[in-house]
Amino acid sequence: MSMLEVHNVHKSFDGTEILKGIDLTVDKGDVVAILGPSGSGKTTFLRCINFLERADGGEMIFDGERFDLRTVHRREIARIRRKTAFVFQNYNLFQNKTVLDNVTLGLTAVRRLPREQAKARAMDALVRVGMADKIDSYPSQLSGGQQQRVAIARGLATEPEIIYFDEPTSALDPELIGEVLSVMRKLAEEGMTMLVVTHEMEFARSVSGKVLFMEGGRVIESAPTAEFFADPKEARSREFIRGILQARQG
Numbered sequence: 001m002s003m004l005e006v007h008n009v010h011k012s013f014d015g016t017e018i019l020k021g022i023d024l025t026v027d028k029g030d031v032v033a034i035l036g037p038s039g040s041g042k043t044t045f046l047r048c049i050n051f052l053e054r055a056d057g058g059e060m061i062f063d064g065e066r067f068d069l070r071t072v073h074r075r076e077i078a079r080i081r082r083k084t085a086f087v088f089q090n091y092n093l094f095q096n097k098t099v100l101d102n103v104t105l106g107l108t109a110v111r112r113l114p115r116e117q118a119k120a121r122a123m124d125a126l127v128r129v130g131m132a133d134k135i136d137s138y139p140s141q142l143s144g145g146q147q148q149r150v151a152i153a154r155g156l157a158t159e160p161e162i163i164y165f166d167e168p169t170s171a172l173d174p175e176l177i178g179e180v181l182s183v184m185r186k187l188a189e190e191g192m193t194m195l196v197v198t199h200e201m202e203f204a205r206s207v208s209g210k211v212l213f214m215e216g217g218r219v220i221e222s223a224p225t226a227e228f229f230a231d232p233k234e235a236r237s238r239e240f241i242r243g244i245l246q247a248r249q250g
Contacts (some may be wrong), residue, residue, distance in 0.1 A: 002061070003193060004162060006049055009058035009069060009109060017042050019055070020217040026100045026162070026195065031188045035223065036214035037240070042197045045214070046164050049085050052078045063161070082111070085155030089167040091147040093139045094155075099126065100135040103154045105153045111158070116178075118157075125153035129183045145176030149183055162193040181207075201242035201244050205229050213237050 003025040011019040019041050026032055034042045048055040048069065055069035062080055072227050077187035093102050100122040101121055126132045129149040139147050148168055154164050165184070169177040188194065188207050198204055204211065204225065213221045213236075221228065221237045232238045 002026060003030075003063065004049075005061040006069075007028055007059045007061075009045060009048055010056045011048055011147060012056055013043055018217050019048065022058070022214070022217075024049075024212060024217055024219075024222070026193060028161075028193055029191045030210060031192075031194045031196065031208040032210045032212060033208035034195060034214065035199075035201075035204060035240070036220075040214040041217040042144070042214055043166050046086075046166050046195065046197050050084060050164050052079070052086070057232075082158070083161045084158040084159055085163045087148070087151050087155055087163060087165045087168050089170045091139070091144075091145055091151045093150060095139050097138070099131060099137050099139075099142075100136065100151050102139070103157050107157060121157045125151070125156040128156060128186075129153045130179075133228070144172045145175055145179045148172065148180045149210065152180075152183055152187075156187075161189070163196065165194060165196040165198070167197050167199065169198070199248065201214045215240075 002025050006022065006024050009019050009022040010017065017246060022045050034046065036042055044053060044179065047053040048072065049060060051070065051072070058069040060067045060069055063083065067076060094105070100119070103122035103125060104118040107113045107121060108115060123132060126135060129152050131146060131149050131153060142150070168184070169180050172180065177200070184194070184196070185207050196208065208225045211223055211225050212219060213228065215236060221232060221234045223233070228237065229241060232241060
């Protein structure tokens with residue numbers, strides 16, 4: 001049985017349809033790269049399946065439970081979110097709190113864990129992302145890459161079944177991208193289930209197992225990663241990959 005299935009997801013803003021019936025199946029341990037040109041609906045899709053946006057239609061099956069994305073109740077959303085984590089492109093850290101407090105806050109305030117238990121979880125997560133030596137630092141004292149690693153630790157500390165990444169390197173200077181991708185690569189090797197909206201094609205090619213290629217609010221192609229990059233079936237997919245290769249050579 002799949003960990004996550006979503007079917008026929010629709011979303012409009014101000015009368016403009018952004019998502020036009022998106023389907024996706026995710027098995028435990030999958031790393032799925034969601035690719036496509038800017039404006040294709042990738043981030044909106046990710047936000048809809050984590051209920052940061054309310055979809056206009058669609059269905060989710062998560063851990064064997066079925067949910068209507070348009071009418072799902074807040075209690076059900078809270079239950080689903082306890083099993084997921086979301087990493088934003090702009091970190092979303094509290095500037096007036098230390099690294100350790102940023103990671104523990106959700107555990108104590110939302111999940112009601114005792115402070116010492118929350119601290120132990122946070123320290124374990126910070127060790128995993130290589131940030132244990134910065135627990136007393138504030139976000140303003142960190143590089144963008146370090147802040148994003150703290151954001152990943154915050155997600156890991158909740159012990160999620162799946163992590164959603166929304167273009168986690170897009171706000172970073174080029175020299176800082178590698179340290180974040182390295183952490184994500186390690187998580188993939190550890191078997192973490194991940195959905196990653198990304199423009200980092202080399203990461204997608206070498207780390208993900210599946211690709212969902214979107215354009216214009218639709219899935220143009222869904223395929224195993226090696227197959228997508230070596231022999232894409234759709235003309236638009238071939239054009240997309242060719243454009244990437246040309247940009248790299250240029």
